[in-house]
Amino acid sequence: MSQTPIELKGSSFTLSVVYLYHTQPEVVRQALQDKIDQAPAFLKNAPVVLNVAALSGEVDWKQMQQEIAATGLHIIGVSGCKDNALKQMIVRAGLPVLAEGKEQKKIAEVPPVVQAIKPLENAVAKARVINTPVRSGQQIYARNADLIVTNSVSAGAELVADGNIHIYGMMRGRALAGAGGDRDCQIFCSSLSAELVSIAGEYWLMDQIPAEFFGKASRLCLKDGALTIQTLS
Numbered sequence: 001m002s003q004t005p006i007e008l009k010g011s012s013f014t015l016s017v018v019y020l021y022h023t024q025p026e027v028v029r030q031a032l033q034d035k036i037d038q039a040p041a042f043l044k045n046a047p048v049v050l051n052v053a054a055l056s057g058e059v060d061w062k063q064m065q066q067e068i069a070a071t072g073l074h075i076i077g078v079s080g081c082k083d084n085a086l087k088q089m090i091v092r093a094g095l096p097v098l099a100e101g102k103e104q105k106k107i108a109e110v111p112p113v114v115q116a117i118k119p120l121e122n123a124v125a126k127a128r129v130i131n132t133p134v135r136s137g138q139q140i141y142a143r144n145a146d147l148i149v150t151n152s153v154s155a156g157a158e159l160v161a162d163g164n165i166h167i168y169g170m171m172r173g174r175a176l177a178g179a180g181g182d183r184d185c186q187i188f189c190s191s192l193s194a195e196l197v198s199i200a201g202e203y204w205l206m207d208q209i210p211a212e213f214f215g216k217a218s219r220l221c222l223k224d225g226a227l228t229i230q231t232l233s
Contacts, residue, residue: 016043017079017201019051023059029067036071038205048073049098053080061089134159134173144180155195164188187220188232202227
């Protein structure tokens with residue numbers, strides 16, 4: 001038994017980010033409710049981060065927070081906050097203001113070009129490989145890596161990767177690539193029958209996947225910010 005009552009460790013979690021583009025709380029609530037109704041298993045009671053970078057003008061933050069919470073979503077933090085007055089309101093509401101990774105990288109000192117290039121000459125792309133079937137209720141996460149599954153993925157299972165996702169068996173579960181926000185990631189399936197596919201937060205439910213690709217070898221990526229699909233040959 002540990003000698004200390006607590007222990008602090010770093011970890012990583014997959015979270016949905018809600019980007020707010022409207023200042024009226026009632027409008028935001030209805031839009032969120034519509035999304036939740038489309039994917040209740042994926043979004044109901046989900047923890048979310050709010051991105052407020054696109055908001056401008058007066059915002060009744062207290063009401064906004066209440067309306068979003070009323071949908072059942074659990075707000076765990078706010079990102080993209082550039083307005084000091086809004087930031088203070090958010091902090092007073094008891095929510096943390098989060099700095100995204102890209103913002104932190106801008107502050108970091110850039111190493112000399114020569115030093116940066118040398119390690120890349122022998123760099124090997126990392127991937128997590130799963131050779132066994134992924135059962136319903138399982139979640140497989142590839143942190144800072146691609147995820148390769150050489151077997152089937154059952155309905156109710158979830159694949160999450162900060163990089164690309166490759167599935168070489170029947171894909172019936174959920175696949176979330178680019179979980180860290182990388183919009184260049186892709187999903188490759190030898191037989192696509194997924195409940196949900198997502199790249200960097202942009203997602204399709206099963207009934208949104210074009211019928212001609214269902215059960216076929218397919219490749220998904222983002223083009224102009226929207227999910228696109230093509231035959232994988």
